[in-house]
Amino acid sequence: MTKSDYTASGVDIDAGNKAVELMKAAVKSTYSPExxxxxxxxxxxxxxxxxxxxxxxxxxxxxDGVGTKVKLAAQARRYGxxxxxxxxxxxxxxxxxxxxxxxxxxxxxxSRLVPEIVAAVVxxxxxxxxxAGCALIGGETAEMPGVYAEGEFDLAxxxxxxxxxxxxxPRADIRPGDVVIGIRSSGPHTNGYSLIRKIFxxxxxxxxxxxxxxxxxxxxxxxxxxxxPLLCPVLNDLKGLAHLTGGGFIENIPRILPENxxxxxxxxxxxxxxxxxxxxxxxxxxxxxxxxxxxxxxGMVAIVAKENVSKVQQAIPEPTFILGEVVAGERKVTIx
Amino acid sequence: MTKSDYTASGVDIDAGNKAVELMKAAVKSTYSPExxxxxxxxxxxxxxxxxxxxxxxxxxxxxDGVGTKVKLAAQARRYGxxxxxxxxxxxxxxxxxxxxxxxxxxxxxxSRLVPEIVAAVVxxxxxxxxxAGCALIGGETAEMPGVYAEGEFDLAxxxxxxxxxxxxxPRADIRPGDVVIGIRSSGPHTNGYSLIRKIFxxxxxxxxxxxxxxxxxxxxxxxxxxxxPLLCPVLNDLKGLAHLTGGGFIENIPRILPENxxxxxxxxxxxxxxxxxxxxxxxxxxxxxxxxxxxxxxGMVAIVAKENVSKVQQAIPEPTFILGEVVAGERKVTIx
Numbered sequence: 001m002t003k004s005d006y007t008a009s010g011v012d013i014d015a016g017n018k019a020v021e022l023m024k025a026a027v028k029s030t031y032s033p034e035x036x037x038x039x040x041x042x043x044x045x046x047x048x049x050x051x052x053x054x055x056x057x058x059x060x061x062x063x064d065g066v067g068t069k070v071k072l073a074a075q076a077r078r079y080g081x082x083x084x085x086x087x088x089x090x091x092x093x094x095x096x097x098x099x100x101x102x103x104x105x106x107x108x109x110x111s112r113l114v115p116e117i118v119a120a121v122v123x124x125x126x127x128x129x130x131x132a133g134c135a136l137i138g139g140e141t142a143e144m145p146g147v148y149a150e151g152e153f154d155l156a157x158x159x160x161x162x163x164x165x166x167x168x169x170p171r172a173d174i175r176p177g178d179v180v181i182g183i184r185s186s187g188p189h190t191n192g193y194s195l196i197r198k199i200f201x202x203x204x205x206x207x208x209x210x211x212x213x214x215x216x217x218x219x220x221x222x223x224x225x226x227x228x229p230l231l232c233p234v235l236n237d238l239k240g241l242a243h244l245t246g247g248g249f250i251e252n253i254p255r256i257l258p259e260n261x262x263x264x265x266x267x268x269x270x271x272x273x274x275x276x277x278x279x280x281x282x283x284x285x286x287x288x289x290x291x292x293x294x295x296x297x298x299g300m301v302a303i304v305a306k307e308n309v310s311k312v313q314q315a316i317p318e319p320t321f322i323l324g325e326v327v328a329g330e331r332k333v334t335i336x
Numbered sequence: 337m338t339k340s341d342y343t344a345s346g347v348d349i350d351a352g353n354k355a356v357e358l359m360k361a362a363v364k365s366t367y368s369p370e371x372x373x374x375x376x377x378x379x380x381x382x383x384x385x386x387x388x389x390x391x392x393x394x395x396x397x398x399x400d401g402v403g404t405k406v407k408l409a410a411q412a413r414r415y416g417x418x419x420x421x422x423x424x425x426x427x428x429x430x431x432x433x434x435x436x437x438x439x440x441x442x443x444x445x446x447s448r449l450v451p452e453i454v455a456a457v458v459x460x461x462x463x464x465x466x467x468a469g470c471a472l473i474g475g476e477t478a479e480m481p482g483v484y485a486e487g488e489f490d491l492a493x494x495x496x497x498x499x500x501x502x503x504x505x506p507r508a509d510i511r512p513g514d515v516v517i518g519i520r521s522s523g524p525h526t527n528g529y530s531l532i533r534k535i536f537x538x539x540x541x542x543x544x545x546x547x548x549x550x551x552x553x554x555x556x557x558x559x560x561x562x563x564x565p566l567l568c569p570v571l572n573d574l575k576g577l578a579h580l581t582g583g584g585f586i587e588n589i590p591r592i593l594p595e596n597x598x599x600x601x602x603x604x605x606x607x608x609x610x611x612x613x614x615x616x617x618x619x620x621x622x623x624x625x626x627x628x629x630x631x632x633x634x635g636m637v638a639i640v641a642k643e644n645v646s647k648v649q650q651a652i653p654e655p656t657f658i659l660g661e662v663v664a665g666e667r668k669v670t671i672x
Contacts (some may be wrong), residue, residue, distance in 0.1 A: 036394060036504070041591065042579055043398040043430040043497075045504065052388050058372060062379040063441040063494060065478045094379040105399040107443060107492045140492065142401045145530060147488045154483055156443045156476065158399060158494035161379075168372070168381065194481060243378055255377065 012143065015113045019141055022119035026126035030136040034102075044137025046103050056165035060099035064089050065156040067246075068193040069221070074153065076205050076217045079117055082155060083124020084223035089190050089245070090159035091132055091226045092300065096241035096256070098169040099161030101134035101228070109142040110153035121155060124223075132228055134159070170240030170256040170303070178239060178326040179309045180253075180263055182270060183230065183316070185299030187222035191246045192279075192293040196220060199283035211274040219275050227300045234315045240303040244295035251292065253301055253333045262329035267336060270321040273297040291335050298323065348479065351449045355477055358455035362462035366472040370438075380473025382439050392501035396435035400425050401492040403582075404529040405557070410489065412541050412553045415453055418491060419460020420559035421526050425581070426495035427468055427562045428636065432577040432592070434505040435497030437470035437564070445478040446489035457491060468564055470495070506576030506592040506639070514575060514662040515645045516589075516599055518606060519566065519652070521635030523558035527582045528615075528629040532556060535619035547610040555611050563636045570651045576639040580631035587628065589637055589669045598665035603672060606657040609633040627671050634659065 036045035051057040066073075066085045073082040083106075091101050106125050108118055118141055129136045148154065188196065205217040212219045231241070240256040253263050276296050279285065290296060303326060304312050313320050372381035387393040402421045409418040419442075427437050442461050444454055454477055465472045484490065524532065541553040548555045567577070576592040589599050612632050615621065626632060639662060640648050649656050 036501075037433075042432045043396040043435065045433065046395040046397065047501065048384075048387060048393040048395045048498070049501070051384060051393065052390075054388075057384040057387065059382040059384045059439075059496070060379040061382065061439065061441055061474055061494075061496065063443050063474050063476045065443060065445060065476055065480075067478060068480050068483055070480075071482055096378045097373075097381065099379065103395075103397065105397055105494055107399050107401060107494075109401060109490055109492070138397055138399050140399045140401055142403060142492075143530075144401075144404050144406075144490065146407055146533075147404055147485060147490055149483060149485050152483045154445055154480065154490065156445070156478075156492060158397075158441055158443075159379075160395070160397065160496055162384070165372075165383065165385070194479075197482075 012113060015115055016141060016143065019113060019115040019118040022115050023122040026123045027136050030126050030129040030134070032133070032135050035135045035137055044103065044105065046135065046137055051162065054164055058163050058165045058168060059160055060094040060097050060163055061158065061160045062090050062093040063156065063158040064093060065154065066190045068197060069190050070153060070155055071197060072193065072220055074151070076221055078221050079120035080124035081221055081223040083121045084128040085190050086155050086157040087125055087128035087132070088224040088226040090157050091134070091228050092243045094159055094161040095228050095231060096169060096243050097163060098167050098235050099163040101132050101159055101161045103135045103137045103160055104129050105137060105158045106139040107156040108139070108153060109144050109148065111145055111148040111150050113141065113143040128226070132226060167236070169238065172258065174239045174256070174258055174261060174303050174326060176261065176326050176328045177306055179304050179306055180265065180323045180325055181302045181304055181309070181312065182298035182321040182323040183227060183300045184318070185295045185297055186225040187219065187275070188294055189224040189245070189299055191295065195283065195293060196279060199279060209278060211278060225299065230316055234312050237308045237312050238302050238304055242301045244299055244301060248293050248295060249291045249333050249335060254331050256303070257331045259331060260328060261331065262327050263324060263333045264327050265324040265333060265335045269323050270297060348449060351451055352477060352479065355449060355451040355454040358451050359458040362459045363472050366462050366465040366470070368469070368471050371471045371473055380439065380441065382471065382473055387498060390500055394499050394501045394504060395496055396430040396433050396499055397494065397496045398426050398429040399492065399494040400429060401490065402526040404533060405526050406489060406491055407533060408529065408541070408556055410487070412557055414557050415456035416460035417557055417559045419457045420464040422491050422493040423461055423464035423468070424560040424562040425526050426493050427470070427564050428579045430495055430497040431564050431567060432505060432579050433499060434503050434571050435499040437468050437495055437497045439471045439473045439496055440465050441473060441494045442475035443492040444475070444489065445480050445484065447481055447484040447486050449477065449479040464562070468562060503572070505574065508594065510575045510592070510594055510597060510639050510662060512597060512662050512664045513642055514639050515642055516601065516659045516661055517638045517640055517645065517648065518634035518657040518659040519563060519636045520654070521631045521633055522561040523555065523611070524630055525560040525581070525635055527631065531619065531629060532615060535615060545614060547614060561635065566652055570648050573644045573648050574638050574640055578637045580635055580637060584629050584631060585627045585669050585671060590667050592639070593667045595667060596664060597667065598663050599660060599669045600663050601660040601669060601671045605659050606633060
C-alpha cells in the first residue's frame, strides 16, 4: 500500500474545519446569555442557574432523526428546510410533555463531507432554534465513507427542555367525555417517507399535480412545523398532547391514555389534504394503514376537558378541529 | 405499482416494536430515582430537583458518534462493545469540563433493522451508562433503506451532565510551568478508523499479530474507556483536561490553552503501544500525521500546577505519564 494520510482514506479533516468555520455565525446567532461556551469546547455549557427559581424543575429530553426525508431533501437540494424539520420535530416531542426548549445539539453524518451542504443544514437548524428561543450548544459532523451510501447523509438531533414537575403532561385525569382536538400539520412532517419515496420513485420532484396546486417537491418537503408558539399559552388548559409521528394516529394517541380509556376519532371531522389521497391512490395503500403511517393532515392532537374546549380553541390563532372524544374501553384509537 | 404497505417500502414497524421490547429491561436497569418516565413517552423525563441545592448549576451537553469503528464492529459482530464506545466517549467529552453525567440518549440508524442487533448495541449502552450512574432516558432507532449502505448502521449519542459554575474546567490560570500528565488509552478509542480500515482492508480481523499479542479484532475493537471514575476524585486539583479524540494531540490540547501558551510534549515520555507502530509502518503514515489522527496510547491529558503533580499522580490508581509542560508561545502543541 502506498503512503497514507487521512484524506486518502476518505476523511478530510480540513473539510470538517471549513464546515465549522462556515456555520459559526449561524450557530452563535442562537446563543442566549445562558450559553457559556459552545463551538470549540468539548461540551456545550448551559447556565442552569435560573432553574433554581423553579419549584421543582424536570428536564425533558428527546433524540430523533428525520427519516428518509433526508433523501428527498438531498435530491431537491433543500438543505435548510431539513434543518427546520429536525429542530421542530424535537420541539414538538418535548412540548407534548409541557416542556419549553432550552438547548439543542445536532448530528450530521455523510459519506463525503461538503462544507457548503453542512453549513446550509446547520443554517436551517440555527434558524429554527432561534425562532424557538432554543440555543444550539453542540453537535457533531462526521464523514463516514462506506457506512453511508454515496452522496447520502443522515441528520439527527437532541433537545433538552424544562417543565415544572406539577405541570408535566399528560395529566392523570384524562377520562371519558374529554374532547379530542386536532391541529393542522404542514405536510407528512418527517414520517412515512420510505413509503412516499417508493410510491413516487418514477415521478420527477418538479412535477406539478393539479390536485396539489404545487410541485411534488413543495408538497413533500414542506418543513415540519413547530407547535410551541401556538400551544405554549394554553398548556395549562390541556390534559394531554400527542405528536402524530411514526405510527400515526394508531400508535401515538394511546401513548397518553390511562388504562380503560379509548379514543374515538370521526373521519369526517376534518378534510384530509389532497396529498394523502394521492399517496393512497397511487400506492394502493389500505385506508387503515394510512392512519398508522401518516398524520393525515393533523400533526398534533390535544385532549381537553369539555368545559375548556371553546377557551382553548379561541386561544389558538388558527382553525382547529374537534376530531372526537375519549370513551371507556380498551386503550386504543378507533377511526370511523 | 402494486399494493404498498410500510413493510414493502423497506421499513418494518413491527421489527422496530420488537427491538423496543428486547431492550426494555436493559434500559430500565439504568434508571435512577430521578427518571420519571422513559420508554413509551415522547421525551425522557429527568427530575432536576436536586440541582436546586447546588450553588450555581451549569448543564454540560455533548453529541458524538463512533465514526467508522461501527463498520469493524459490524464485521466482527461485536455490537455490545460499540455501545460502550459511544457512552464512554460522551462521558469523557463532558468530563473535560468537570461535569458529572446525568443522562444519555442514543441514536441508532441502519439500512435494515435487525431487532437482536439493536438490542445488543443498546445492551452495551445500558451497561456503560449503569457503570457511570447515568440514566438512559431516551433514544431513537431508525430504519433507513437507501441512506445507509446495505447491512451498515450508524450510532450516535448525546449526554447531559452537570457541574458547579465555579468548578468548570479548564481554569483560566493555565500558565507556563504547569505540567502535562497523560493517562493511557484503551486503544484508538473511536478515532482514525477510516484510515485503520484502509490500511488493514486485506487483513482478516482474526489475524494474530505477534507484536500485538492478540487478534486484530481485539486490538482494534477494544472499547473506549471512561476516565470518569479515575479522575472524578482529583478534578479539583486539575487546571484542565483534553480528551484526545479526532485531531489527536495536535488539535485537542490547544482547545484548552489560553492565549500565548504552548504545550511541549516529549515523545520519549511514554511508550507508544505496538498497534500504532504497526499502523504507521503498514500504512506508511508520516510520523507527524500519526499525532494528528491518533491518541498514540494516551487518551486523556491533564494540565496540573507543578506543586500538585505528585498528589494527582498518587490519587490516580494506575501509572500516569509526565508528557511535558506548558511553555510560553503560540497556542499549539509541539512534539519532540
